Amino acid sequence: MVGDRVEVREDVAFGTGNGRELRCDVFVPPGEQTGRGAVLLVHGGGWRQGDKTQLRGYGLRIARSGFLCVATEYRLVGESPWPAQVHDVKAGLRWMRANAEELGIDPHRIALQGHSAGAHLVLFAAGSPNAPEFEGEGGNAGIDTTVDAVIAAYPPTRFYLGERRHGGVPIEALSDEPTAELAELASPLNLAGPTFPPTMLLHGSDDKVVPVSASFVMYEALAGHKVPTELHVFAEAVHGFDAEPMFGRRTSDLVVLFLERYLRAPASSPA
Numbered sequence: 001m002v003g004d005r006v007e008v009r010e011d012v013a014f015g016t017g018n019g020r021e022l023r024c025d026v027f028v029p030p031g032e033q034t035g036r037g038a039v040l041l042v043h044g045g046g047w048r049q050g051d052k053t054q055l056r057g058y059g060l061r062i063a064r065s066g067f068l069c070v071a072t073e074y075r076l077v078g079e080s081p082w083p084a085q086v087h088d089v090k091a092g093l094r095w096m097r098a099n100a101e102e103l104g105i106d107p108h109r110i111a112l113q114g115h116s117a118g119a120h121l122v123l124f125a126a127g128s129p130n131a132p133e134f135e136g137e138g139g140n141a142g143i144d145t146t147v148d149a150v151i152a153a154y155p156p157t158r159f160y161l162g163e164r165r166h167g168g169v170p171i172e173a174l175s176d177e178p179t180a181e182l183a184e185l186a187s188p189l190n191l192a193g194p195t196f197p198p199t200m201l202l203h204g205s206d207d208k209v210v211p212v213s214a215s216f217v218m219y220e221a222l223a224g225h226k227v228p229t230e231l232h233v234f235a236e237a238v239h240g241f242d243a244e245p246m247f248g249r250r251t252s253d254l255v256v257l258f259l260e261r262y263l264r265a266p267a268s269s270p271a
Contacts, residue, residue: 005030006063015091015138017075022088022138024095025052026103027059027069034101037109037263039151040092041071044116044240047085047174048077055115061252067259068105070096074121082175082186085117087136089125093147094140109263111149111197113255116210116240119155120174120188123218126150126199127191146197149262151255153202154210154239157218159183167217169210192221198228198262202251204237230258 007028013021029036039062043054052071059069074088093110100107114122128134129146159171161180171183184190199222203215215231222229232254234241242251 006060014072014095015088017084017088017138018080022073022091024070024072024092025059027063029063029066029068034104035106036066036068036104037259038068038070038096038105039111039113039259040096041069042089042112042114042118042121044118047117057248058252062256065256068103077174083134086121086124086134088138089121090135090145091138093145094143097143098140110147111151111259111263112147113151115153119152122150123152123155123157123188124191126197127188149198149259151200151258153242154204154207155201155214155218156210157214158187158189167211167213189218189221192218192225194225194227196222196225196227200258201231204234204239204241206236207239209239
């Protein structure tokens with residue numbers, strides 16, 4: 001199916017989980033170019049609902065700017081407990097690298113983009129490259145899972161059990177068997193370090209689902225390690241604010257600018 005010159009390949013199998021195929025939608029920019037930058041899009045829904053079609057608008061808008069996009073599904077908590085979700089995100093990333101030539105992308109120019117629960121997953125995946133306990137068995141084992149940039153919209157970055165923590169979300173949102181240890185283990189904030197990839201954070205100041213402080217604490221942690229990081233806070237905006245077309249267009253423009261900066265093509269060698 002083609003929309004606005006972007007080719008959309010729907011329901012492409014990229015791996016397996018719980019004995020079933022996992023599928024994605026691929027948004028191919030117009031033209032026959034090779035070596036494009038690419039983005040893996042990860043939907044939200046509180047880890048318990050949602051699907052790969054939620055970020056279709058981003059897939060189309062970003063692909064029109066020349067970046068191939070892959071919108072992926074992942075096993076929800078009701079099907080498989082954490083960390084199956086991040087396993088599936090990494091399976092999608094490995095599939096992109098394994099099929100880079102066919103997709104016309106540069107396997108060394110891939111970014112992750114997630115929203116809400118998906119933002120948590122992409123930050124966690126970006127901060128745990130090639131960690132055996134978080135790679136899973138979704139296919140293409142052994143392929144590198146480092147990424148070149150990550151974009152997280154209204155991301156949960158810290159969990160807590162019991163007493164509320166600044167910038168935190170209750171671990172019960174992620175797990176039906178919550179523990180303090182799991183809250184620490186599943187928090188992307190604890191993965192912040194000097195090797196974290198360049199990061200963009202987007203949040204609404206009036207978010208009642210994930211507090212805007214979640215993005216502030218992540219920004220401060222990454223900036224403290226001198227990771228290239230930018231934070232965009234939208235005044236009076238609520239959780240999922242970019243579902244409104246006006247915000248969606250503007251945030252897409254910001255995302256594309258960020259991708260152009262950090263997925264830039266390698267400089268040509270002098271003649």
